[in-house]
Amino acid sequence: MFDATKLAEQDVANFIPHRDPMILISKLLAHESDTLLTQTDINASSPYFDSKLNGVPNYVGIEYMAQSIAALAGVEAHMRNDIIRVGFLLGSRKLKMHISQFDLGQSYKTRVTRLYQEDSGLAVFDCQILHNQDVVAEANVNVFQPQDTQAYIAGANQ
Numbered sequence: 323m324f325d326a327t328k329l330a331e332q333d334v335a336n337f338i339p340h341r342d343p344m345i346l347i348s349k350l351l352a353h354e355s356d357t358l359l360t361q362t363d364i365n366a367s368s369p370y371f372d373s374k375l376n377g378v379p380n381y382v383g384i385e386y387m388a389q390s391i392a393a394l395a396g397v398e399a400h401m402r403n404d405i406i407r408v409g410f411l412l413g414s415r416k417l418k419m420h421i422s423q424f425d426l427g428q429s430y431k432t433r434v435t436r437l438y439q440e441d442s443g444l445a446v447f448d449c450q451i452l453h454n455q456d457v458v459a460e461a462n463v464n465v466f467q468p469q470d471t472q473a474y475i476a477g478a479n480q
Contacts, residue, residue: 346370347389350397359431362429382424390433390449391409391465407469412444412466421459445464446463447463
């Protein structure tokens with residue numbers, strides 16, 4: 323039986339379809355209905371780390387949001403004893419980056435909350451990235467998670 327109260331002890335790779343080196347979030351912190359809180363720790367080996375900036379460019383924040391959404395879907399799949407499915411980032415609205423980069427040695431928390439979901443797999447999430455208690459990035463993110471990824475991709479190629 324999956325215990326969502328022990329998320330911080332779990333490997334992020336168990337909940338998202340990504341694999342190293344493309345796992346950008348460091349840990350899962352808390353789950354509530356339709357909401358997940360994750361943490362991203364910035365170090366010199368972080369994907370997209372830029373030594374000239376001494377951090378990660380702010381535009382990578384959209385991927386922190388997307389991977390946190392994927393992790394929420396993964397947590398929910400584990401709770402249903404279901405498989406982890408691939409999802410697709412369709413776009414964002416109201417994207418605001420309040421910082422120019424994610425700084426070396428700092429940790430950032432990403433909160434994603436499902437606002438809307440259709441049976442087709444189309445969903446909208448309210449996303450915030452926080453440093454300490456300050457919102458440093460925010461967006462509404464649109465995603466699509468088909469029931470059958472292979473059939474969806476094959477249909478797109480026809």
